[in-house]
Structure formats: C-alpha cells, structure tokens
Amino acid sequence: MIEKLAELYRYFPTIPSPKYALSLKEKILWSVAILVVYFLMMHTVVIGVKHTNTQMDLLSIIVASRAGTLLTLGIGPIIIASLLLQLLIGGGVVNFKLDSPEKRKIFAEAQVVVAVILALIQAYLYAYGAIGPTATGPYVSEAFYGNPITMHLVALQIVLGAIFVIYLDQISTKYGLTSGISLFIAAGVSYAVVSGALYILFNEDVGIISQFLKGVGIEALQTALVQIIPLITTAIAIYVITWIQSMKVSIPLTIMGQDRKIELPFFYLTTIPVIFASIFLLMLYQLGLSLLQIPGEDLLAQIARFIGAILYVLGPLPANHYNIPSYLNTVFSGTVPVLGIPEWLHLIIHIIVLGITSMIFGVLWAETMGQDGKSLAKQLRQYPQVQVQGYRRDPRILEKKIVEYVDPLIKLSSLVIGLLAGIGDALAVLGTGTGILLTISIYERMLPQIREAIKIYAPQLAGLLGEKV
Structure with missing residues (x-):
C-alpha cells in the first residue's frame, strides 16, 4: 500500500536539492522568505468568505492554520497523513518497515500523496460547512451570497493553499534552517503569544493597561489584574519546560x-507524541460536538449524544483563555452537555487522557521509526568495541541493558510531555501548553545556528549574551 501511494508521487512536481552546501546566511534568508509567505497566507482571506477576526485556538496553533484564509488547513494534512500511516503501520494493518533510508524516502513520498488527498477532503468539508452548496452559509461574503459556484471556489483556494504549504515545507527542509513544519509551528505559536499578550494588556474591555488608563473603579481593576494570570503562567511554563x-x-x-556514557535527552522523542495525541483527541472532540447536535428523542439519537458527550470530555475545554474571568467562570460553574459533570472535572480528565494518549503514540512512534530499545541495541551491536560496563561482550546483555533504559524512558517522557501540555492548557498559557512545548523544542534544535548567526552578524549582541566572538 505504501509503495503504491509512493508511485503516485512521481506525477507530482518535486523540489530539487541545493547543488552546493548553503551558507548560514543563505539558510536564514530562505527561512525569512518562507516566513513572509506564511504570514501573507495567514492574512489572505479566500475569495467568497466573509472576513472575521478569530482567535487562534489549540488546533489552529498546532497545525499552524487560520480559518477562512489560504492557511485554513495549515500543516494539518501533513500531520494527519503521517498520523494515519503511522497507525496503519504500528497497528500491523500495513506491513512496512522504516529500517532504511530508501524505505523512509518511500514513506515520505506516500505521506505527501495522502496529505494532498486529505487536503482535498478537508477543504470540501470546510467549504460545505461554512459556505454550503447554495452559498447561504454563515461565512459567505455578500458579493458571493447565493452563487452556486462559491463553495467550489472556496474549496479550490483552500486546497491550493494546503498544497503550497506542503511544498513550502519541502523548500524549508532543503534550503532553510529547519523543516517547514517546525518553522510554521514556531511562528504560529510566537504569533499567538504576542497577540495574546497584547489582548491582555490593551483590550478595551478587559485589558490591564486599558483599565488603568480609563481610571475605572476598584472592581474593574481587580478584574483587569486577574487578566495577568496567563502572562505569569506562560513565564512559569517556559522555565519548567526548559528545565x-x-x-x-x-x-x-x-x-x-574505556567507560563511557551515552546520554539521551529526557524528551527522547521530542514533541512528536503530544502532537499526534493532541490532534487525535481534537478529532474525537470535534466528532463529539457533531454528535451532540443530533436532534430527536429516540433511542439512537440519545445514544449518539451520549457518545458525543464522552468524546467531548476527552477533548480540551472550549473556553476563551484570553478572557480569564470568563474562563474561570466556565471552569468552576459550567457543566458538560448530557453527562452533567462539572467542567473542572472535564479539565482533569482531558489532562490525564492527553498524557496516556501521548504515551501510547510515543511507544507506537518509537517502534515504527526504529527508536525503541531493541532498535537502538541493534545499531550498537554493529560496533564490536561497544559493551555494557562490568559485563563481557554479549549482544543479549547489551540489548537487555539498552531496553531497560530506553523503553521506560519512552513511556515516561511521552506521558510527562502529554501531562505538561494538558496542564499548560488548563493554566491558560499563551500559545497553549502544547504550543509552548513545541516551540521550545524547535528553538532548542535551532539554537546552535541562531548563536552562530548572532556571532557573525551581530557580534556586539553576542558579547552582551556572553558568547565568545
């Protein structure tokens, strides 16, 4: 199946690799150019859709998207395609091993094909819901209201935007500082943090500075001071995650x-498990919302709504994290539809489920991509000079020792990163807990190149930062 999908890739245009090793300056210029295009797409509303100022929610931050623009789907099709293929391989439905560079190349090509197919499906689903076949939906612009081609026009633009993002990712991977996926997530989260901070400080109704400038009463000032909570929790989250x-x-x-040590980072699989877990739970959550809307009092309708309520509880809390008084009111006063349990319990359930789901995806990813203990031991067995301290050289002992360390690390780190993301979301961290986790991980991978760039192009700043020029 994977090979057949990859065969279709030959009909797609490809991005050639650079003919020479790019300098750091060239990589920076490519990355900046790609980011400029990304932000232009983020603010380009598709023709036929009414412009609305929407805040970035958890899903839009993770997939670097913005509804109603050319970035409506963002990197969602790429991530979901990878998630689906990983589940098929990890679940044994598809027999395919990623144990060689050639196999990984085939997998990447199949992933692009699936991503394009998903983009087509998602674009039409979005256009159907927002525009409708008769173009009388809630988000149709006045000039296109009632025009039957509007839905197809909007879907076409969204598909083209998604395909363009797929190729931007490939360009960034080959010519930029990092992959396009990482670049877009970091940019989207950074944008959400900055815009969220500006909202908290300057919003006319609840902004801290706005309230002080108005000279309003003590009650309004207390409400405004509550708004500072996301700024504090964001700073704490960045410190804890970095540590x-x-x-x-x-x-x-x-x-x-000689006695040596192989050092593995605690986040051994980086943030991959929580990306898959977050998107998986968000998909279930959105399905739950759809089931909750089913009308009728017959048995099937009631069962559907009950299932929808359970799926709803697995997902994040639907609240405005920028308006803290409103968010706190939802948490402590709201109840879950159908089930009737308090929203604060929903919050706790989501955190636990996100942690467990992240751990499951971490194990699946490690086994599929050859990053589990057995695979690492297999790589080390190729070097006859490597053995376990205090033991004679024996491949079985080496494998046992590596598995003892690596496999529990995969489970623990994936669980912790899921719990951290969930707790960060619950504490109204700007950019969401998941987004901050992803961004710190991305920036850490880019840090050596950033330091080198500062040394070359801003030596005075490098001196202030304690870097040797």
Whole structure:
C-alpha cells in the first residue's frame, strides 16, 4: 500500500536539492522568505468568505492554520497523513518497515500523496460547512451570497493553499534552517503569544493597561489584574519546560575499553507524541460536538449524544483563555452537555487522557521509526568495541541493558510531555501548553545556528549574551 501511494508521487512536481552546501546566511534568508509567505497566507482571506477576526485556538496553533484564509488547513494534512500511516503501520494493518533510508524516502513520498488527498477532503468539508452548496452559509461574503459556484471556489483556494504549504515545507527542509513544519509551528505559536499578550494588556474591555488608563473603579481593576494570570503562567511554563528539557538519561557502556556514557535527552522523542495525541483527541472532540447536535428523542439519537458527550470530555475545554474571568467562570460553574459533570472535572480528565494518549503514540512512534530499545541495541551491536560496563561482550546483555533504559524512558517522557501540555492548557498559557512545548523544542534544535548567526552578524549582541566572538 505504501509503495503504491509512493508511485503516485512521481506525477507530482518535486523540489530539487541545493547543488552546493548553503551558507548560514543563505539558510536564514530562505527561512525569512518562507516566513513572509506564511504570514501573507495567514492574512489572505479566500475569495467568497466573509472576513472575521478569530482567535487562534489549540488546533489552529498546532497545525499552524487560520480559518477562512489560504492557511485554513495549515500543516494539518501533513500531520494527519503521517498520523494515519503511522497507525496503519504500528497497528500491523500495513506491513512496512522504516529500517532504511530508501524505505523512509518511500514513506515520505506516500505521506505527501495522502496529505494532498486529505487536503482535498478537508477543504470540501470546510467549504460545505461554512459556505454550503447554495452559498447561504454563515461565512459567505455578500458579493458571493447565493452563487452556486462559491463553495467550489472556496474549496479550490483552500486546497491550493494546503498544497503550497506542503511544498513550502519541502523548500524549508532543503534550503532553510529547519523543516517547514517546525518553522510554521514556531511562528504560529510566537504569533499567538504576542497577540495574546497584547489582548491582555490593551483590550478595551478587559485589558490591564486599558483599565488603568480609563481610571475605572476598584472592581474593574481587580478584574483587569486577574487578566495577568496567563502572562505569569506562560513565564512559569517556559522555565519548567526548559528545565525538564535539559535533563539527560545516561546509559553506562564500555567503548574501546574505556567507560563511557551515552546520554539521551529526557524528551527522547521530542514533541512528536503530544502532537499526534493532541490532534487525535481534537478529532474525537470535534466528532463529539457533531454528535451532540443530533436532534430527536429516540433511542439512537440519545445514544449518539451520549457518545458525543464522552468524546467531548476527552477533548480540551472550549473556553476563551484570553478572557480569564470568563474562563474561570466556565471552569468552576459550567457543566458538560448530557453527562452533567462539572467542567473542572472535564479539565482533569482531558489532562490525564492527553498524557496516556501521548504515551501510547510515543511507544507506537518509537517502534515504527526504529527508536525503541531493541532498535537502538541493534545499531550498537554493529560496533564490536561497544559493551555494557562490568559485563563481557554479549549482544543479549547489551540489548537487555539498552531496553531497560530506553523503553521506560519512552513511556515516561511521552506521558510527562502529554501531562505538561494538558496542564499548560488548563493554566491558560499563551500559545497553549502544547504550543509552548513545541516551540521550545524547535528553538532548542535551532539554537546552535541562531548563536552562530548572532556571532557573525551581530557580534556586539553576542558579547552582551556572553558568547565568545
């Protein structure tokens, strides 16, 4: 199946690799140009859709999207395509091993094909819901209201935008500082943090500074001061995540007769498990919302709404994290549809489920991509000078020792990263807990290149930061 999908890729245009090793300056210029295009797409409303100022929710931050624009789907099709293929392979439905560069290339090509198919489906689903076949939906612009071609026109633009993002990702991977997926997520989260901070400070109704400038009463000032909570929780989240990310797990080995240690980062699989877990739960959550809307009092309708309520509880809390008084009111006074349980319990359930789901996806990803203990031990067995400290060289002992360290690390780190993301979301962290996790991980991978760029192009700033020029 994977090979057949990859065969279709030959009909797609491809991005050639650079003919020479790009300099750091060239990579920076390419990345900046790609980001400029990304933000232009984010603010370009598709023809036929009414312009609305929507705040970035969890899904839009994770998939670097913005509804109603050329970035309506963002990197969603790419991530969901990877998620689907990983589940098929990890679940044994498709027999395919990613154990060689050639196999990984085939997988990447199949992923692009599936992403384009998903983009087509998602675009029409969005256009059907927002525009409708008769173009009388809630988001149709006045000039196109009632025009039967509007739905198809909107879907076409969204598909083209999604395909363009797929190729921007490939260009960034080959010519930029990092992959387009990482670049877009980091840019989207950073944008959400900055816009959220500006909202909290300057919003006319609840902004801290706006309230002080108005000279309003003590009650309004108290409400405004509550608004500072996201700024505090965001700072704490960045500190805690950075600290945990610096942790290492050491595996004691003997290499060429000398005692050495292989150090693995605590977030061994980076943020991949929580990306898949978040999107998976959001998909269930959106399905739950759809089931909750089913009318009627017959048994099937009631069962559908009950299932919808359960799926709803698995997802994040639907509240405005920028308006803290409103958010706190929802948490402590709201109840879950049908089930009737309080929303604060919904919040706790979501955090736990996100952690467990992240752990499951972490294990699946490690086994599928050859990053589990057995796969790592298999790689180390190729070097005869590597053995476990205090033991004679024996491949079985080496594998047992590596598995003892790596497999629990995969489960624990994936669980922790899921819990951190859920807690961050619950504490109204700007850019969401998941988004901050992703962005810190991305920036950390780019840090060596950023430092090098500062040394070359801003030596005075490098000196202030304590870097040796």
